[in-house]
Amino acid sequence: MSVEPKLIRFNQSVLSKYQIYNSIFMTLPFDAVTKTGVLLPLFHETCEKGFKQGDDPTTIVDTFFKKYQARRSKESQINLLFRFIQYIERQVVLFDAIEDAAFPTVNNMEGIGTLRNLKETATSEHKLAELKEYLEEFKVRIVLTAHPTQFYPGSVLGIITDLTEAIKENDLNKINNLFGQLGKTPFFKREKPTPYDEAKSLIWYLENVFYKSFGDIYNYIQQNIYDDSKKHNEIINIGFWPGGDRDGNPFVKPDTTLKVAAKLKQAILKKYYSDLKDLRRKLTFRGVEERVIKLETIMYNYSINQITSDTLTAKEFIKELLSIRDLVVSEHQSLYVSDINNLINRVHLFGYHFATLDIRQDSRIHHSVFTTVIDHLIEKGNSSFPKNYHDLSEAEQIEILSKANDDVHDLDAFEDEMVCNTLKTISIIKNIQQTNGERGANRYIISNNQTALNVMQLFAMLKMVGFKDELTVDVAPLFETIPDLENAPKVMEQLYTNEAYMAHLRARGSKQTIMLGFSDGTKDGGYLMANWGIYKAKELLTEMSRKYDITAIFFDGRGGPPARGGGKTHNFYSSLGPTIEDKEVQITIQGQTISSNFGTLDSSRYNLEQLISSGIKNRIGGDNHLSKEDTLVMDDLAETSYQTYKDFKSHPMFIPYLERMSTLKYYAKTNIGSRPSKRGKSDKLIFSDLRAIPFVGSWSQLKQNVPGFYGVGTALKKYEDNGEFEKVEQLYKNSKFFKTLLENSMMSLTKSFFDLTKYMAKDEEFGAFWNIIHEEYLTTKRLLLKLTGYSELMQNEPAGKASIQVRESIVLPLLTIQQYALKKIQNFDREGVPADDKERKVFEKIVTRSLFGNINASRNSA
Known part of the structure; x- marks a missing residue:
């Protein structure tokens, strides 16, 4: 299938729908500030025009107020900025829900990389026996971690799920109600979640998504690849970190671990009870019904009280289900036998643990x-x-x-x-x-x-x-x-x-x-x-x-x-x-990757x-072995890039820039994860204490995405300068690994927007440092385009690029407001305004609040 139709499908099923629903969304009265929905598009337009003209965020915000809201008081202006943030956060949710609803339309659910395609390819190449043999020992384990890159509380995740369904059905009445609910539901947590809270919010995915999708995949393999109903290697399983990951998290205590394990067991027992309840309505045959009712009763009681004596081990449970299945096959024309198989397979996959606690x-x-x-x-x-x-x-x-x-x-x-x-x-x-x-x-x-x-x-x-x-x-x-x-x-x-x-x-x-x-x-x-x-x-x-x-x-x-x-x-x-x-x-799998890739x-x-x-x-599927020549080039590129990055990291302005020009110190205030945002106790920012998430996230908020490309351009330029660029071209042609690496780096570049922080180039203290980053960005972009032969970044992935562009456009006003607030705080710093100053606190709150929508919007970074 050609690349173009996917983009057309995206435009029809996602972009057009978003434009229609967003226009309805903008007319809803959410708050006390009138006309927010009317003013946001005007502010958005002011941002776009302003950056094209080379204006900085401060000028853009001031221009907007002068042009459209000159009579507002200072306090009322700040209020409007907070309302804009609220609206934009909800626009991101709307786009998420529309993209989720369109997922099976935009992505070919039976195309390359799917099990159906895998089976057909193996059959046509006479490799089905080899595939079966391989599946008997191959496993995929996704491990859910509570690392804080997801800002939605459970109530909002529920709304997104309902909104996705309503959009699939084009149910305008339901969508309107959910928009209203969305407007009234808080998006951020006033208190940090406990590790147990984090575990509970991830167990939501186990119950509502993975229980079914894992079961369906296993059933498909059993029925279509093996063509039997026998037990095979489980192939897919789940690991779980909340409640067991004590690294740098003093709040994970031994009793937390026990509590989470009990909650996991209770959740899976409830799912079994629910399946047995459905089975009971179907298996109404003599000699079968009473046995299913007995199992249902045991599971129900066991899920409420795990210390009860009236119980079964997972092995005994499967044994009884197999016995029921045999009876249905021999005496009741195999009626509903696939439903019994589904439950047997799920017990095989999830046991009494649901997910393995690391x-x-x-x-x-x-x-x-x-x-x-x-x-x-x-x-x-x-x-x-x-x-x-x-x-x-x-x-x-x-x-x-x-x-x-x-x-x-x-x-x-x-x-x-x-x-x-x-x-x-x-x-x-x-x-x-x-x-x-x-x-x-x-x-x-x-x-x-x-x-x-x-x-x-x-x-x-x-x-x-x-x-x-x-x-x-x-x-x-x-x-x-x-x-x-x-x-x-x-x-x-x-x-x-x-x-x-x-x-x-x-x-x-x-x-x-x-x-x-x-x-x-x-x-x-x-x-x-x-x-x-x-x-x-x-x-x-x-x-x-x-x-x-x-x-x-x-x-x-x-x-x-x-x-x-x-x-x-x-x-x-x-x-x-x-x-x-x-x-x-x-x-x-962590944070927004769980909701965006597996939600x-x-x-x-x-x-x-x-x-x-x-x-x-x-x-x-073929040999991906790197030749000696390609390995040498890859070694050299990595080494040059490493040295470039190390020099950049040891620049005297590196830590001060992150500390004073980025959102790094605001991460701790967002209350999104139970872990502290850095390891050490020192007030001074020390690089080795920095956690990777706030570190990468801070560059992302600046729209500079340094960790995703820095050093790549310099490494490629070395080959260009030496007249040996064809060696890199050879490596790119031969190595799928290198190709994937660079395509991912292109995604980081696509999500960069240096016009946002161009004002920093004039900063006496940080101007030269900003220019170093910008230079590397330009070099990397130029040479990646030269190497791939593309005329624009992500040219091979137009639908992915289009999704990123819509998201970046939605959050542009949000980023502008964030930079406006950061600039105010930088000025307060230079003027020696104390930390407890009332006005300063307001701008710090703006920065913290604007973190949410921006991070949630970048779900397709996964």
Whole structure:
């Protein structure tokens, strides 16, 4: 199918509808300020004209008030700006709902990358047997994280869902009511959510989207690819971080983890009860009906009271369903047998856990906890740890840890809260496995993992606290920074050559999960180096693991925008080649990526299918191996880009610019996530303390998107200057990985708008620094167009580009207001206006409020 029809479909089903509904929306009286809906289009036009003329945001806002609202008081002007922000936030929701409603029309639900297409291709190429064999071991795991890139409270998510349905049905009356509801519903949280609140809002997606879309995909594979009703490898599963991710979040306590696990179990039991209720209306046959009623009653009671004695294990539940199915087949003409199969498949996929709770903590915390535990054991005497343990070499310590068999049961003996909580979390994993099944919680991730000792400290702690007889937990190191990625194969070899650790891996199916962090990688090493560094690390880790007959399972910590490893994710997985282990695709899905890529049944199914087929395409769809020459060019590009980015990062104005010219410090005030927005306690802004999300988000609010392109232009220019540009062209032609990398970078460039901050070029203090960024943007844009042969960015994706352009247009007034307010605050700073000044506080509130709509609008960064 040609590219053009997709754009036509987008224009007809999304753009035209948005224009019609937006005009209705603008006439609704939401607030006390009259004429907001009439004035916003005029303000929008003033912004567009102003930026074309080279005006700065302050001039644009002043011009608007002079021209259209000269008689308003200062207070009334500020009020109108707040109303504009409110309206724009709701316009973004309207556009989201229209795009969601049009998803199956705009995207070909049976086209390339879907399961139907995969099956047809495999059949026509006589590779169906190979496909079946591959599906028996291949898995996709999406891991839902509560990282704060999503600003909608649950009530608004509900409205978006209802609005999407109403738009699909063109129900004007319902749409009008929902517009009214939207106008009256608050969009932001007055208080920070707790980790439990975050878990509840993600469980909404499990219940309303994933339960159905996962089941449908599994049913399709079972019926159409295998053509049977037998149980196969589950292929897709879900991981879950809220309530288990303790890294940098002091609010995740052991009881939070238990509470979330109980909530997950309750949610899945309720879904089973609901399915059984539907089945009971169909299976009204003698010898069958009473058995279904009994199951329904058990599930209902069990979901209300998980401590009840009248219960079934997940295994017994499936066994009873299979027995009912056999009876229906043998005595009742197989009536409704597919409905019974659907439920059996869902129990197979979700068990009693719904999603697997991952536990995560920083290696530095583990080290300090472990030191306290060892000191306590040595002090008590009769320990397997020698008195001089802390003075021993790393290799000697690892040897002792691999044999450690002390019992640490009295966890309350430790007064330090962090020590006590870390150890209690380990014992809680055991509890969850007993109530929700082993898949309820069976993985512990060590962030900031640098050494084999980091892994062995946790390995020993798990055994000493809760798993002395059999360790049913996988230990997963997370490598994030560029040096840690380079060092990772050596760390893994140390572990693979440790007898005790290797015995543990053999007992766990000879698999080792290794997590790689894109977000922090980009923050640390820039766009090209982070992606290439992870690619190379995966190659070396695959080679090292295969040497010891271990299957490496790579778990990618990806964010929404390209700068955090997002973008067209499935393209990366279909381009990895045979040198990277590909039995499983595991990725984090966070914030607005959950709602934009997986928020509806259509988008969820489509994007899951794309991930499944990308991994399979990589295996049975040709060779993506990089040649020696191409590898050298890629190495060199990454190195040049890394040096360029490092120099930029160490510029004396880098931190002051982020601190004073961007929205960085306002992230903490938005109350969107339970985690603090930076790691350290220092008042001074230190780069290593910065979290990747506020860091990338602040560049995005400035419309400069630095982490998504900085260094790319300089790296390409080196080849142009040396007259060797054809080497890069060769790499682009040969490597799907490199091509995807650059296409994602183009998305970052498309979303940049330097006219917004052009006024900074004249700033005495920051002008030169702004120009450095702008220069790199221009160089990158020019050379990417030269390399791809495009006349404009994202030329190969006109529908995606059109979606971005509409969203950017919607938020243009919002960004203008934000910059206007930031400029006022910068002036207050220079004039020494105190922090508690009333007028200053108003402008700070404008900046914080304007963050919401802008971030929500960029959902297609995912």
